[in-house]
Amino acid sequence: MAKQNKTESWEYAPSLEGTSHIQLKKKYDLFIDGKWVKPTSGKYFSSINPANEELLAEVAHANEADVDLAVKAARKAYNNVWSKMAPLERAKYIYRIARLMQERAREFAVIESLDAGKTIRESRDIDVPLACNHFFYYAGWADKLEYAFPNRKVESLGVAGQIIPWNFPLLMAAWKIAPALATGNTVVLKPAETTSLTALKLAEIIEESGLPAGVVNIVTGYGDTGAAIVNHPDVNKIAFTGSTAVGKIIQKAIAGTTKKSTLELGGKSANIIFDDAPIDQAVEGIVNGIFFNQGHVCCAGSRLFVQENIADKVIRKLKQRMESLYVGNPLDKNTDIGAINSKEQLETINKYIQIGKNEGAEIYQTKCDLPKKGYYCPPTIFTNVAQSNIIAQEEIFGPVLTIQTFRTVDEVIQKANNSPYGLAAGVWTDKGSRIFNLTTKLRAGVVWANTYNKFDPTSPFGGYKESGFGREGGLHGLNAYVKLN
Amino acid sequence: MEPISFLNIPTSPSIDKVGVEERVARFQTRSIKNESKRQGLKMVLSMIDLTTLEGKDTPGKVKQMCYKAQHLHDLHPGLPTVAAVCVYPSMVAVARKELKNASVKIASVSTVFPAGQAPLEVKITDTKFAVDAGADEIDMVISRGKFLSGEYNFVFDEIAAIKEACGKARLKVILETGELATLDNVRKASDIAIYAGADFIKTSTGKIQPAATMQVTYTMLMAIRDYFDETGIMIGMKPAGGISTSKLALHNLVMVKEILGDAWLNNHWFRFGASSLANDVLMQIMKTETGVYQSSDYFTID
Amino acid sequence: MSRLEILKTYKIYIGGQFPRTESGRYYTPFDKKGKPLANICLSSRKDVRNAVVAARKAFGSWSERSAFNRGQILYRIAEMLEGRRAQFIDELIQQGLTKANAEKEVNLSIDRIVYYAGWCDKFNQVLSSVNPVSSAHFNFSTCEPMGVVGIISEQTSSLIGLVSMLMPAICGGNTAVVLASEKLPLCAVTFAEVLNSSDVPGGVVNILTGSTSEMAPTLASHMDVNALITSQLDDSLKKNLSVAAVDNLKRNYEFTADWSKPESQGLNYISDLQEIKTTWHPIENIGGATSSY
Structure with a gap:
């Protein structure tokens, strides 16, 4: 047989977790x-x-x-x-x-x-x-x-x-x-x-x-x-x-x-990427920050701040990464993003997506096929966002990320803290002294440096302010x- | 336009190893079942560089391997051949004679594999010898000692020189990641190799542990991705050493698919350097066909 | 002929300055015998606002100052108070205390300040933790000051209540807006003079005199105040303030201690005004040099 040299697509077959062993009463x-x-x-x-x-x-x-x-x-x-x-x-x-x-x-x-x-x-x-x-x-x-x-x-x-x-x-x-x-x-x-x-x-x-x-x-x-x-x-x-x-x-x-x-x-936590960050891990951190649990996370890194000189690159990488996320049946072991928890919550998320569009922010959603039945929302990011946009201020509680750029350390600290909330924050940089500068000045109860959305029974969790x-x-x-x- | 040299290639990004481990763990939770598994396993077979790189290699051993390369398991029709055989320069002629014009490629290690501790002229001669003997592909090693002492220019220029010596043969550059110690180094070496003219980058010689861990392969795939996004040029990837099970091989394919996309999922752009992987894959294929767990006694070990 | 005594003018303390209330109003508290104590500023809502602005402005540099330095400054307050103890004793007697009780209150106040001065560079060690998480991360929790603390002083004392409630707040790096005891305000203003001469930066402590029921709701509802502490308020005011404090989710504590007791001090008064911040960072190569990468 001739060797395979042509490009073909390779898709993951459904791999459903069994439900026969569970016992639910009526x-x-x-x-x-x-x-x-x-x-x-x-x-x-x-x-x-x-x-x-x-x-x-x-x-x-x-x-x-x-x-x-x-x-x-x-x-x-x-x-x-x-x-x-x-x-x-x-x-x-x-x-x-x-x-x-x-x-x-x-x-x-x-x-x-x-x-x-x-x-x-x-x-x-x-x-x-x-x-x-x-x-x-x-x-x-x-x-x-x-x-x-x-x-x-x-x-x-x-x-x-x-x-x-x-x-x-x-x-x-x-x-x-x-x-x-x-x-x-x-x-x-x-x-x-x-x-x-x-x-x-x-x-x-x-x-x-x-x-x-x-x-x-x-x-x-x-x-x-x-x-x-x-x-x-x-x-x-x-x-x-x-x-x-x-x-x-x-x-x-x-x-x-x-x-x-x-x-x-609630929260509207800032996730901050500096130009010297381990960029591919930072992109993972962004994904983990906002798409973990369909974005139904109080400490979700829903406000992304990227240093201006790497913004194009980070956004390009983020979009690529988003395209490899599978949205669909939560019981499929290969699903990355499952169903929105309820019809009401899906309506809330869609309302905010509409607000974002009306505010003139630029939307990008992945091109995945969503199941016909059930409540689903594709991973969504907004670029060209200003701090004063509603989508950058209010908690959406869904897979929706706003992206702003920043230029200096002082600017990003001020913008990150410029919120009634103070639950969590993320900082991505290779420079240790800068990490400690930020982790000290960010008014938030949990600060993840070069990681995001990590939890442990031994680790105190909770917020500042509202x-x-x-x-x-x-x-x-x-x-x-x-x-x- | 300025000629490409080490001085004007982009700065390699830093790598956080814990983050890489987490990402790799995600690939490992992909569940590959049924048709995907059958398709994936056949793809793995077709991507194998069947390898023998021993001091004790003989023409007889190489001949047997060349036969196996084309007849993986004749009891089961419809299987692909492997991508290539990989041998020392002295065995290239033997392999060429055996394979004739078959589609199985001949890869030869060169540049005084595996240590690479020789002058450039010797390495060029080594390379040309293999190419002249009929090698389609050259697997060179980089000078790790020079790399670790910060002589990146030297490493860059050496790769460029070997690339020139390769002529039409495709060049795979072995980073020997087990000696580079950190993922930051793996990334930097990948970037140097790619910009210096590598057609493929390859993890390891197989002589040093650890070899092709998923973390290393991931890091190298990201370098290929970035280069493609910058230039539109595709570079191949070859993890070698340590991939001996079907499961691990499939996880590698998952990684290639999700980082680089389907365009890389063929043996022109992706290879496994392995000697014992083929039989494990064959056993798995037979298991999926028959539903019965297999024994290695029923699969030949050339 | 006897000499005419110079009376002291009692002013309020905002941002390191001693202005009169912007409202121009005053009130006259009386001693037990019905004799007027002094004319005291009847501060307004705008004074509260100005005080909060001053406290917010001072917060950054006060909270980022080294803990050792804060300890030095608090100890300096004790030194200055010791130097002016006679004046405080006089004022306390004027406000109805016996000489013995007045001396006791001043002594206890000085000692309490020394107590909290010592905590400045120690409480974070006691209250922090390194948390042994299961993943490859270093994880630790430390204290950070909450920000601007509104303090409604206990009403029945002129000095010790104020000192007991204020010191743990600034010890921990917070800045404060203090409403002095309405009926016994003299020591509060004199204490402001002590603070002002003790290297305490302007705005770290702001002290207002006047009607508690007028000023407290403004302080309790102010969106830029992070915490509110009260002591022995009557129930209806306490409830109103608690409700008002909800709008920006102020941390709201009622301290029920009898401040005249030596044991009415402790780490908990500091920790109540601290946020716990938890920081995570990856650790490369956990599992030792032999693990494969």
Whole structure:
């Protein structure tokens, strides 16, 4: 046979993650006091797969009465069991939960991808392992709190009400529950209405782990359910991750009460590329910064600043790289960008894309074919953007990047800080002293230098300014759930 | 226009190794199944430079290898031949006699492979000898000692001189990345080789470990990409040494596809320098055809 | 014939200057016996605004100053206060304290300043961490000052409350706008004179006198104030301020301590006014020289 010398195209055949091993119920009740409880209203809502708009399960809609039951259960568990338990025993329960999660990691990953639209690669390699590791990390703190706060007497707060978003459903549940339990609090947690399923699977694991009834309660529902938690008089602590607008409503609602709060809110983080940066890795960092999890990331590097003398090159490389991103079925192992979490969010993103066009920014979208059904948005960048454009100021929460150029270090620091937000920032340069100059002056809670969107249980995460307050992760994350005397 | 010399080639970008490792890990998570896998494996076979570079090589050994190059596994019809055989200059004539006008190319290492520690005249003579004996392709080594001591001009000029000596033969420039220590050096050496006239850049001699790691190949592919974007000229790539499994070979193809595109996915622009890869690929092809896991006892080892 | 005493004019302190309130208004607090203490500036919303602008302007260089240098300056404040202790004791007596209590309050104030002076170049070591992440990155968390801190001084003391709330803020590199105790404002203004003679750069501390209920909402709602600390406010004002503070998500703390107690000081008052910043950077070649690249 003649040797192959002609150019042919080589495409990746679909490589779908199997779903036969996962177990989903048709209908999920509320997990209160260690039992599965029907909602008092009898109402359920649909959780759908955003990748194909098919129904996954019916989920209970908790109202005030249900939340009250959950808080009462949490209070009872706090008073009678959890606050009295020897710290090491508490630790062992948390370790056990971590192990059980690990054993069912693939099931969690598949359900997360089905429910949230995120790619199986990310849920399998990032979300689920990080969630398990978060429980492992905080488990070990339970009997070592006196080392975290030297010279202070550490007390738990009581009942923690926790409200989490839809972008990292299981991971956020882990970020909330693990430190709360380790410090001796009990929990009432509400997942986001579009992504309840992995939190409910976690409830099954918690049930299986033998954790005393009422220590963790999962109540599903919409904003009204969250409001019932926030306003419940017997909740000692509110931990919220979500939009800045809702964060402010919560903070106003608890003003004048003794409730403590931590808020992890929105962002419009700057990712800054200097001309001496490792350019190909920087391009990866840009991609990772804005297209990770379809851009549904509060710390997404959504404002790109490129030094003017390399802007053309960086944009050319970025476009090339974007063309190798596969958008499509989240369950395909080769998919890089999955489905937008919900119809509403897709509409929001499209609204901002239209605004960007109206503002005169130049749009570039990859030429990928999008699936006919489901909610999808191709990777999108805007060039010719000014700081005063709406798309460069407001959080879009989708795969949409704005690109501005800069000329000097001072200019880019000022522009990067010129935002009500302050969650994260990225800096790319080969020069160490410049990195430290920038990491010091950027007003943001997390600064990634020559990398982006990295997370670890040991690493504190949280923002400055309107990106919220308090830290999650690491030693500093314990602070949110303790009273120090 | 100024003649191209080391002094006026673009500055090589710096490389962050951790970032490269992360990028490479992404290629490794690509899942190649079914038809893609069958197609990919055949492509791998067609890209192999079947190699023997031993002090103990004999005409007999080279003859056997030349036969294998054209008859990879006759029990399974429809397989491609390999791209080339790769031998020492002294064996080029043997290979030419054996292959006659077959489409399998003859590549010869030269420039006092593998160390390259000889004067330029010797290297030119070595190269011309191979070309005259019928080599289609020359795999030269760069002077790593000169490179590491900062004599980039020397390295550049030497490559240019060998390129001239090659005549019509295509020149593959071996960087011997295992001796260059850092990815920054790999990138710089790639740029020097490309601008000095390499038709191909190649990772390794196979005599030094580590050889063709994906991180190194990635770095070299990015140099080729940048050169293409600057000039519109395509350069070939040959990872050599250390690629002995089908999986690794397919990951390399994924990398080529996603960095350079389908235009490079053929043996005119991409080669594997390997001796044991072919049989692993054959076993994998038989597995995909028959559904049964294979034994090396059923695949010849010329 | 007895000599006519020269009365002190109490002014406010903004950006290192001692202006009168831009409003031209004043008020007269009385001592326990009903005797007027002095004419005190009744600062306005615009004074609050000017003070915040001055504090913001001073923030950059104060926060970037070396921690050691900040410690030197705080210690200098203690030295200057020690030198003028008689004046503070007099003012405290004037405002109703016994001599013994007045002396105790001044002594405690000086000691507290020395305490926080010492923390300047130490708290970050205690509160920071190197985080052992699983990937090939070096990761550390350090403290950074929040920025401009609004301080509504505790109302029942003239000096110790102000000192106790202010020192941890500037120790950590923040700048401050302080609303002095409405009824007991004398020491606040005199303390501003101490600050002004202690190498504290202008604008780092700004002190306003006047009506707390008038000024506090402006300070609490100001979008360029990063944190608000109060102490023992009445519930309704506290709630109003908490709501007002939400619009730019000010960090809002109520310190409930009895400042006259020696133990009412500590690292937590510093850390409450610090942000934690986490920095990541790749580490090449983790796993040792033998690993392949």
